[in-house]
Amino acid sequence: MEAVANEVQKTVREKRPFTLLTILKNRWFLYAVSMVFFFWLWDFVGERRILGSSLARPHEVLIQLADMVTNPLAGKSLFGHIWASTQRILIGFVIASVVAVPLGLLMALNPYINAVVKPVFDLLKPMPPIAWISISILWFGIGEASKVFIIIIGTFVPCLLNSYNGVRLIEPELYDVVRMLGGNRRQEIINVCFPASFPAIFAGLQISLSIAWTCVLAAELVSARSGLGFVIILGMNLARPALIVGGMVVIAVVAWLTTLLVTALEKLVCPWKREIEGM
Amino acid sequence: MSVKESGVVSQEKGQDGYKIVCERISKEFIQKGTQRVHVLEDISVAVRKNEFVVILGPGQSGKTTLLRIIAGLEIPTTGRVLLDGREVTGPGPDRGLVFQGYMLFPWKTVMGNVEIGPKLRGVPKKERREIAARYIKLVGLDGFENHYPHQLSGGMKQRVGIARAYVNSPEVMLLDEPFGQLDAQTRYYMEKETVRIWETERRTVIFVTNNIDEAIYLGDRIITLQGKLPGRMHAVYEVDLPRPREHTDMKFLELRHIITEASELTL
Amino acid sequence: MAYEEVKVKKPLALRLLPIASLVFFLGTWQLIVDFEVLPSSMLASPWQVIQLFVVKLTEANPDGAVLARHAWTSIQEAFTGYILSLIVGIPLGLFMGWFVVAEGLARPFFEMIRPIPPIAWIPLTIFWFGIGLAGKVFIIWIAGIVPCVINSYVGVRMTNPTLIQMARTYGATDWQIFTQICIPSALPMVFGALQIALAYCWTNLVGAELLAADTGLGFLITMGRRLARPDMVVLGMISVGLTGAFIGVIIDRVEKRLLAGIRR
Incomplete structure (x- = not known):
């Protein structure tokens, strides 16, 4: 079937002449320049003490981090603190998504459940999760439970909203496909609702994840004896800038890695999703 | 070639041997919460077994709604659809x-x-x-x-x-402007393919389109709808040209001319 | 006539259930406190919160400021940081979307800063700016700038390439294409960023005030916890929620008006 094969499109790369300007305008070259400048600026500001003694130089931060790997800080090594924060996020995140995602789906599928849950949800939604920190300390003390609670509060909202909207924005004719082929309501939900709302649910999980990092840090800054938030607040209390900046670097790396993980998971679960160029 | 102007099949003419019969269907529905739209008015169609019927009408003439009613996805406000003499109450794999x-x-x-x-x-x-x-x-x-x-x-x-x-x-195939989004070349090719598939897998077909050439190329019979809401039946044309048809055939062009002239009156 | 206006009513149950649900929620909350299911040191009832609200309208103690002043401080901080993040973030994102050099130089900076939650900057900002306005504005600025840059960047990137090619055939310069085509077509995305950035700013404001403040709604919540006054905590939370929702509505109005101007 030739005509069919002809319908497949191919993209051809254009070749441009190679000049000095092409190097200067090359994306990767510019990235490299920018990175070098970033670290130079950081080192310069740290060395000249432009911001007082509060900014540690890059190599000081590296030494500090290397030191923390071997010498425990407040009873835990660097990896211990990373795990403390990650563990809180995982527990809170799992509890919130296990409850919120099905609830969102149910709300979208059943107008009566929606009528009961939505008003209360809308009432609680505008309160930033961080505003719950104080009350969660009053309720659960300063232990693990209060931190997990904050993460649950923070991640619940995007998980629920996205699964709710994911179902509501499904093209109604997709249900007609299943109905025409003799499917019943249950089959419509299994074959259309669930897979069609997957990308939206994953987007919700991505948002939740970044909120979860904010929440866990806020909770650890207020009261904790372990975790990355604790590391930077300890650095502040001991006036050790290398500890603060080191903590921030580690947070950035770990948060970035968890985002990558969820993206990879999404590609695995939703291979059909087209990629959009950009960030 | 016989052209039968406004040959509306009425109930009294008898429906035995017809695969699908639509009896005086009209349809209203509510859109945007508060707007009642009258989409179809008094449509009666009878389709024979293994016949290729084309429903031809401009945009916004209710032809998609008619097809969805036959499919069982919409319930007509008045009238009913019979499939092999049994009333259609919902969609199904037939x-x-x-x-x-x-x-x-x-x-x-x-x-x-x-x-x-x-x-x-x-x-x-x-x-x-x-x-x-x-x-x-x-x-x-x-x-x-x-x-x-x-x-x-x-x-x-x-x-x-x-x-x-x-x-x-399925015993009946319903196609709703299936090639509307394709370019002219692909569209022509797909029309040829449709005839080929229909000739291998003989079925009763109802094909909705807004393209007169496509209608004449494909259909045994063409039912035209009026060009504004509520959609009413305008005329029925028998197309007894042998297949494969040629777009440049004299009789093809003649029929095309007749239908174009007639439809322009309703726009 | 094919069209006709009609009234459609929702089923009675669907109209009553939301009200019933809210009444049940508030009632349970009130009863939990009244019958001391939870001790009064842990939760205040809605009625106690309303009473405190009335008191706090005029009474500055025990946290040092009346409610209006807390709210005003928070709004001031949030708005300063928000506006600054718009002023810097939107042009930066637009430039990054169109000019390769801008993208190449700015993106690594941006990508390295982006994964750090704004809250994590608090200790550094306390060193740099103390606990005054500037430190909190900095945190809010960091929080707001991320969605501004991303949305403006994606907005420019999503410009219809045919429009750009059309402009090229008419001999438009890069700069003309940028200002005449890319920016207008990115505007809906940019306006989308206004709401997202505001939500980020408001969340992080509360975080900033929890740690480094002497007035503000976040501070009110912290004081409530320190003094073991759950009514103050809940009042603070509700004030934060209401103020945030209120600002959100205003931004939404502004956004609609601006967008309507563009579509015309």
């Missing part, structure tokens, strides 16, 4: 519908999309794969079984849509 917007499941491959019908009926995997593969081959997509819809062109997507509808072996 009718296959091909959608204007393809409506493929983006999360399933070509094979996954085509085999969904037998899968819903609980046909074992091996068996349904075999049936699906046969129809994928029939529409000329063998080799593309593991592609996802976004990797296919418009024409290929609609082939999947046609295979998906055929795989349940």
Whole structure:
């Protein structure tokens, strides 16, 4: 079937002449320049003490981090603190998504459940999760439970909203496909609702994840004896800038890695999703 | 060639031997919460077994709604649809519908999309794969079984849509402007393919379009709808040209002229 | 006539259930406190919160400021940081979307800063700016700038390439294409960023005030916890929620008006 094969499109790369300007305008070259400048600026500001003694130089931060790997800080090594924060996020995140995602789906599928849950949800939604920190300390003390609670509060909202909207924005004719082929309501939900709302649910999980990092840090800054938030607040209390900046670097790396993980998971679960160029 | 102006089939003429009978259908529905729209008014159509009927009308003439009523996806406000003499109360696998917007499941491959019908009926995997593969081959997509819809062109997507509808072996095929989004070349090619498939897998077909050439090329009979809401039946044309038809055939052009003249009056 | 206006009513149950649900929620909350299911040191009832609200309208103690002043401080901080993040973030994102050099130089900076939650900057900002306005504005600025840059960047990137090619055939310069085509077509995305950035700013404001403040709604919540006054905590939370929702509505109005101007 030739005509069919002809319908497949191919993209051809254009070749441009190679000049000095092409190097200067090359994306990767510019990235490299920018990175070098970033670290130079950081080192310069740290060395000249432009911001007082509060900014540690890059190599000081590296030494500090290397030191923390071997010498425990407040009873835990660097990896211990990373795990403390990650563990809180995982527990809170799992509890919130296990409850919120099905609830969102149910709300979208059943107008009566929606009528009961939505008003209360809308009432609680505008309160930033961080505003719950104080009350969660009053309720659960300063232990693990209060931190997990904050993460649950923070991640619940995007998980629920996205699964709710994911179902509501499904093209109604997709249900007609299943109905025409003799499917019943249950089959419509299994074959259309669930897979069609997957990308939206994953987007919700991505948002939740970044909120979860904010929440866990806020909770650890207020009261904790372990975790990355604790590391930077300890650095502040001991006036050790290398500890603060080191903590921030580690947070950035770990948060970035968890985002990558969820993206990879999404590609695995939703291979059909087209990629959009950009960030 | 016989042209029968405003040959509306009325109830009294008897409906024995007809596959599908629409009796005085009218339809109103509510859109945007508060707007009542009158879409169809007093439509009566009778379709013989294995006949290829084209419903021709401009945009906004209610032809898609009529097809959805026959499919059982919409309930007529008044009137009823009979399939083999039994009243249609809902959608079912005895009718296959091909959608204007393809409506493929983006999360399933070509094979996954085509085999969904037998899968819903609980046909074992091996068996349904075999049936699906046969129809994928029939529409000329063998080799593309593991592609996802976004990797296919418009024409290929609609082939999947046609295979998906055929795989349940429905007695009636309903096609809703299936080639409306395709370019002229692909469209012409797909029309030829439609005739080829229809000749191999003989079925009763109701085909909705807004393209006069397409209607004459495909149909045994053409039913035209009036060009503004509520949609009413305007005329019925018998097309007894031999297949394969030629767009440049004198009789083809003559009929085209007649229909164009007649439809312009209603716009 | 094919069209006709009609009234459609929702089923009675669907109209009553939301009200019933809210009444049940508030009632349970009140009863939990009244019958001391939870001790009064842990939760205040809605009625106690309303009473405190009335008191706090005029009474500055025990946290040092009346409610209006807390709210005003928070709004001031949030708005300063928000506006600054718009002023810097939107042009930066637009430039990054169109000019390769801008993208190449700015993106690594941006990508390295982006994964750090704004809250994590608090200790550094306390060193740099103390606990006054500037430190909190900095945190809010960091929080707001991320969605501004991303949305403006994606907005420019999503410009219809045919429009750009059309402009090229008419001999438009890069700069003309940028200002005449890319920016207008990115505007809906940019306006989308206004709401997202505001939500980020408001969340992080509360975080900033929890740690480093002497007035502000976040501070009110912290004081409530330190003094073991759950009514103050809940009042603070509700004030934060209401103020945030209120600002959100205003931004939404502004956005609609601006967008309507563009579509015309």
